[in-house]
Amino acid sequence: MTKANVANTTVVVKGGSYQPSRIRVASGKQTRLKFPCKDASPCAATVLFPDFEISEDLPMARDKFGELPAMLAGEYTFHCPMKRSLGSLIVE
Numbered sequence: 551m552t553k554a555n556v557a558n559t560t561v562v563v564k565g566g567s568y569q570p571s572r573i574r575v576a577s578g579k580q581t582r583l584k585f586p587c588k589d590a591s592p593c594a595a596t597v598l599f600p601d602f603e604i605s606e607d608l609p610m611a612r613d614k615f616g617e618l619p620a621m622l623a624g625e626y627t628f629h630c631p632m633k634r635s636l637g638s639l640i641v642e
Contacts, residue, residue, distance in 0.1 A: 557581045561637065563597070563608055564588040568628070568637040577641045581618040587611065593630040599639075601626045 557575040561568050561583055575581050587594060587608040598605050599618065606616045618639075626639040 558584070560584045560586065562586050562588060563594050563635070566591065566594070567635050568597075571637045572640060573637070574640045574642060575621075577623045578620050580620050581639070583616045583618065585614045585616065587614065593632045593634055596631050597628055598631060599626065599628045 557579045559573050559575070559581065561570065561573065563569075563585055566589065573583075585597060585606070585608050587610050590610055595608055595610070596605060597608055597616070602618060604616070604618070606614060608614050621639075621641045623641050626641065628637045628639060629635060
């Protein structure tokens with residue numbers, strides 16, 4: 551896949567939340583997410599994308615890269631295992 555077909559976004563995990571918590575990407579593009587984790591709580595150590603059956607470990611103080619496939623338009627949630635930290639991926 552060419553770089554033009556990949557959306558790159560950074561989501562910082564800090565203070566029990568995702569920053570930003572709402573991400574907009576274009577439909578039909580693969581999405582590459584960078585998750586720098588700055589939160590030591592055990593729940594922040596994992597992010598789940600239930601619509602895609604994806605679970606990614608987020609090592610503390612290291613950037614973790616995750617990739618999502620090209621998606622159809624819609625809104626997809628992501629969250630920590632306990633659903634305390636919530637986010638939305640809006641595909642337009």
